Amino acid sequence: MQSMTKLNEAEAVALFGNRFLTEMAPSTAFPESGMRPLDALRLVGAELTMEGDPQRNLATFVTTWMEPEAQRIIAENLHRNFIDHAEYPISAEIEQRCVRMLADLFNAPGETTGCRTQGSSEAIMLGALSLKWKWKERRQAEKLSADRPNLVFGGDVHVVWEKFCRYFDVEPRIVPLSENKYTIGPEDVAPHLDENTIGVAAVLGTTFTGHMDDIVGINELLLEVKKQRGLDIPLHVDGASGGFVWPFLYPDSKWDFRLEQVRSINVSGHKYGLVYPGIGWLIFRETADLAKDLVFYENYLGKTDATFTLNFSTGAAMVLAQYYNFVRLGRAGYTYVMSQLQENARALATNLRESGRFEVIGDELEQLPLVAFRLAGKNNAYDESDIAWQLSAERGWMVPAYTLPPNADKVKIMRALVKETMNREQVERLTQDIADACKTLDHKGGATQTEREKAKTGTGY
Numbered sequence: 001m002q003s004m005t006k007l008n009e010a011e012a013v014a015l016f017g018n019r020f021l022t023e024m025a026p027s028t029a030f031p032e033s034g035m036r037p038l039d040a041l042r043l044v045g046a047e048l049t050m051e052g053d054p055q056r057n058l059a060t061f062v063t064t065w066m067e068p069e070a071q072r073i074i075a076e077n078l079h080r081n082f083i084d085h086a087e088y089p090i091s092a093e094i095e096q097r098c099v100r101m102l103a104d105l106f107n108a109p110g111e112t113t114g115c116r117t118q119g120s121s122e123a124i125m126l127g128a129l130s131l132k133w134k135w136k137e138r139r140q141a142e143k144l145s146a147d148r149p150n151l152v153f154g155g156d157v158h159v160v161w162e163k164f165c166r167y168f169d170v171e172p173r174i175v176p177l178s179e180n181k182y183t184i185g186p187e188d189v190a191p192h193l194d195e196n197t198i199g200v201a202a203v204l205g206t207t208f209t210g211h212m213d214d215i216v217g218i219n220e221l222l223l224e225v226k227k228q229r230g231l232d233i234p235l236h237v238d239g240a241s242g243g244f245v246w247p248f249l250y251p252d253s254k255w256d257f258r259l260e261q262v263r264s265i266n267v268s269g270h271k272y273g274l275v276y277p278g279i280g281w282l283i284f285r286e287t288a289d290l291a292k293d294l295v296f297y298e299n300y301l302g303k304t305d306a307t308f309t310l311n312f313s314t315g316a317a318m319v320l321a322q323y324y325n326f327v328r329l330g331r332a333g334y335t336y337v338m339s340q341l342q343e344n345a346r347a348l349a350t351n352l353r354e355s356g357r358f359e360v361i362g363d364e365l366e367q368l369p370l371v372a373f374r375l376a377g378k379n380n381a382y383d384e385s386d387i388a389w390q391l392s393a394e395r396g397w398m399v400p401a402y403t404l405p406p407n408a409d410k411v412k413i414m415r416a417l418v419k420e421t422m423n424r425e426q427v428e429r430l431t432q433d434i435a436d437a438c439k440t441l442d443h444k445g446g447a448t449q450t451e452r453e454k455a456k457t458g459t460g461y
């Protein structure tokens with residue numbers, strides 16, 4: 001018979017192994033010594049059990065589900081640095097295939113250029129830099145000053161556009177929204193254009209309500225300005241979300257290179273491109289739309305390489321995953337997926353409207369697969385932020401409530417993204433959970449100010 005042994009502490013830990021049952025997690029000083037892999041795994045794993053569940057995150061536009069085969073490609077290529085073009089020429093070639101396919105999807109007239117980016121933010125920074133440099137070239141060719149560039153866009157843009165202007169010293173000319181108009185059109189843009197305008201940015205699928213700016217109208221305005229005033233002002237389309245929705249749901253709606261002044265387009269592969277985070281795209285109409293001065297040549301890796309990026313090293317996995325989706329789904333597959341999302345969004349919109357509590361915003365227009373809604377009529381006991389908070393507390397759904405940008409900022413709305421993680425069963429469950437949250441609030445009234453602050457989940461870009 002084995003005798004009872006008294007274990008010292010190290011032996012006990014080695015045997016029963018979970019040191020963080022009683023110890024706090026390292027969080028300030030750089031750790032002096034390490035720990036066993038199992039301990040590290042458990043430590044991180046335990047932290048993440050308190051993290052939000054991506055399945056219930058209806059705030060984000062970013063992909064929360066991919067096929068197992070795509071996940072396998074990602075897992076098998078995590079060790080591949082995308083920027084090592086000389087060492088990994090196949091990844092570079094696959095990037096170029098994706099660029100050509102997107103140019104085709106966006107109806108580019110001929111040979112074009114573009115690149116992968118970390119997301120639409122990097123793509124927008126690069127695209128807008130190219131606008132700035134092309135404008136400078138035009139000004140200098142005419143011996144005119146090029147020190148006061150401006151960029152025109154609506155208040156419905158993503159924060160990255162203002163960031164660009166501040167980081168790269170361009171005057172933002174922001175067209176405010178109004179209380180019942182959440183996108184912009186040519187009449188809004190016209191007064192802001194002059195010889196120092198490097199470009200106009202229009203949104204295809206706004207972050208706020210999922211609608212498009214009047215891109216056709218803005219294109220016509222810019223053509224008119226070119227004819228009348230000799231100013232050739234390019235139009236950049238921010239298709240972060242819409243670039244993978246419109247070509248499939250609304251193929252006859254023009255917003256892309258079919259319109260003459262549209263010179264560049266960005267799109268997030270990790271939104272409706274259906275890839276996990278870390279991939280975006282910038283596509284130019286023609287090779288000449290990329291300012292040559294922004295391309296750098298280096299030969300660190302044994303072969304001269306042209307780069308046009310803000311980042312340098314980054315993974316190749318998401319580029320490969322994007323290509324997987326393109327060949328796996330094709331136009332037919334993307335059309336099918338987007339139609340299903342739209343159908344579920346419509347089902348949710350119908351449910352919310354029929355509940356009598358809500359009005360749905362703009363679902364009769366071309367829109368991303370989402371539901372933007374707000375309380376119908378006057379309800380003084382609680383507002384949309386209270387519902388967001390209650391819904392999250394009761395059922396863990398993340399559905400943000402937020403005010404629209406100026407001058408529509410008196411309007412508060414909620415927005416539920418419908419992605420591949422949301423099946424019809426869950427549409428019905430969410431409907432019921434929203435009704436239950438409202439019933440709770442009918443009894444107890446709205447949240448305290450502190451709870452409200454906590455419930456400020458942002459718009460979840």
Ligand SMILES: *Cc1c(COP(=O)(O)O)cnc(C)c1O
Binds near residue numbers: 061118121157203461
């Ligand atoms: C999400 C989004 C961005 C930012 O894109 P990332 O891919 O998150 O960097 C820019 N513009 C719009 C309209 C967006 O929806």
